[in-house]
Amino acid sequence: MSAELVRARIDAGPTVPLMWLVVFFGFLLNLADGIDVVAMSVTAPSVAVSWGLERSALGSLFSSALFGMAIGAAGLAPLSDRLGRRALLVAAIFLVGLSMLGVSWIASSGSVTLFAMLRFISGLGIGIIFGSAPALASEFMPSRYRSLAVSLVVMGYPVGAVLAGPIANALIPDYGWPAVFTAGGALTLTIGVVTWMLLPESPEFLASRPGDRPERESTVNGVLARMDRGPIQGLPSDVTPPSSTPVAQILTADRRFKTLALWTVYFMGFLTMYFMLSWIPTLFVDSGYTRSQGIDALTGFNIGAIPGILILAFLTTRLPLVPLLSLFFLSAGGVLVFVGLTEPSELGSLMALMFFAGVFLHGGFTCLYALAAQVYPSDVRAAGVGWAAGLGRTGAIVSPVFAAALITAGWDMYALFVCFALPLLAVGFLLWVFSNDD
Numbered sequence: 511m512s513a514e515l516v517r518a519r520i521d522a523g524p525t526v527p528l529m530w531l532v533v534f535f536g537f538l539l540n541l542a543d544g545i546d547v548v549a550m551s552v553t554a555p556s557v558a559v560s561w562g563l564e565r566s567a568l569g570s571l572f573s574s575a576l577f578g579m580a581i582g583a584a585g586l587a588p589l590s591d592r593l594g595r596r597a598l599l600v601a602a603i604f605l606v607g608l609s610m611l612g613v614s615w616i617a618s619s620g621s622v623t624l625f626a627m628l629r630f631i632s633g634l635g636i637g638i639i640f641g642s643a644p645a646l647a648s649e650f651m652p653s654r655y656r657s658l659a660v661s662l663v664v665m666g667y668p669v670g671a672v673l674a675g676p677i678a679n680a681l682i683p684d685y686g687w688p689a690v691f692t693a694g695g696a697l698t699l700t701i702g703v704v705t706w707m708l709l710p711e712s713p714e715f716l717a718s719r720p721g722d723r724p725e726r727e728s729t730v731n732g733v734l735a736r737m738d739r740g741p742i743q744g745l746p747s748d749v750t751p752p753s754s755t756p757v758a759q760i761l762t763a764d765r766r767f768k769t770l771a772l773w774t775v776y777f778m779g780f781l782t783m784y785f786m787l788s789w790i791p792t793l794f795v796d797s798g799y800t801r802s803q804g805i806d807a808l809t810g811f812n813i814g815a816i817p818g819i820l821i822l823a824f825l826t827t828r829l830p831l832v833p834l835l836s837l838f839f840l841s842a843g844g845v846l847v848f849v850g851l852t853e854p855s856e857l858g859s860l861m862a863l864m865f866f867a868g869v870f871l872h873g874g875f876t877c878l879y880a881l882a883a884q885v886y887p888s889d890v891r892a893a894g895v896g897w898a899a900g901l902g903r904t905g906a907i908v909s910p911v912f913a914a915a916l917i918t919a920g921w922d923m924y925a926l927f928v929c930f931a932l933p934l935l936a937v938g939f940l941l942w943v944f945s946n947d948d
Contacts, residue, residue, distance in 0.1 A: 582637020
């Protein structure tokens with residue numbers, strides 16, 4: 511009831527600068543995540559040459575971070591429903607920044623084990639941010655703008671991914687691949703300091719936080735005042751903690767179908783998204799293009815995210831979210847099938863197709879977080895988003911290793927694009943089923 515009172519107050523007024531400031535901080539946190547994840551992808555060819563690694567070893571390095579993300583999203587992000595969004599997000603961003611610097615420090619060791627461990631630790635922080643940042647942004651915004659806010663927050667991830675490509679092309683020729691992780695880690699820690707100083711806590715979380723807190727009402731009203739909302743009277747000082755675990759709360763009878771459907775959609779979306787993010791540069795190099803062209807192809811794919819996310823986020827303020835998501839996933843699958851079947855070799859055509867694949871795949875994938883955020887109430891929102899992102903991320907873990915096995919078996923870039931288009935087509939059809947279960 512406490513969170514519902516706060517939600518009603520937030521919904522009753524217009525958006526204000528503080529709300530957009532929270533969205534901006536969420537954007538910055540995800541931007542740091544995007545730089546971290548794609549830093550591994552754009553440095554992979556250089557790491558392979560420097561350390562004499564086979565493609566199968568690169569697959570395990572990709573997956574170590576993704577495994578950490580799964581645990582961070584499903585196991586640690588739900589803690590923000592108990593400990594607070596702000597505290598966990600600040601801790602997570604420092605974890606990401608320090609682990610990136612750690613990679614640059616062990617670069618001369620040639621230790622794949624240490625590299626994988628640091629990537630796993632970084633993944634833990636990224637998983638927390640994926641689960642908690644969308645929840646925080648959605649709780650500061652009026653309901654009619656929630657999908658837009660969450661989409662803008664998650665858009666930081668592909669923007670960071672876009673920045674990673676030019677950073678790599680600028681640094682690797684003169685300073686080597688470790689410089690990419692040094693620059694990324696320094697930027698991430700800077701974002702962490704600013705976030706710690708300025709990011710406020712969610713009023714919905716403060717209202718529903720378990721325990722006896724006599725100051726609860728004044729604390730909540732203080733945040734509401736910063737959003738130009740009137741005070742609330744009658745908030746209980748004591749809130750009883752839930753008796754069941756977070757995952758049990760999102761698998762109750764009335765939530766079970768949508769939760770399982772959401773997990774399936776996330777799994778298949780992650781399967782293809784992380785194939786593209788992990789392997790585009792290497793596949794281009796293996797197909798006869800230069801390292802720089804491979805990185806440019808990945809950058810083009812990630813640049814497509816910006817118009818894709820903005821277009822879809824804008825449309826969600828006027829049209830139902832789920833049919834739009836279905837259309838975007840089907841379109842992304844269609845682009846990859848077209849590339850795989852027509853096998854274009856002209857670089858300009860390939861770059862354009864990578865861009866359009868990014869428009870539809872990034873756009874649809876990002877708005878999955880908006881879908882998860884609107885399915886669950888405040889007291890289990892981080893758990894709902896975190897478990898969807900965490901279990902879905904098993905698809906991201908499987909994806910690089912599965913692709914590495916297919917490459918070892920002789921599959922070329924075009925065959926792989928067709929293979930990884932199939933999960934996107936399945937997501938498009940499953941979302942129609944999801945939308946009809948109301």
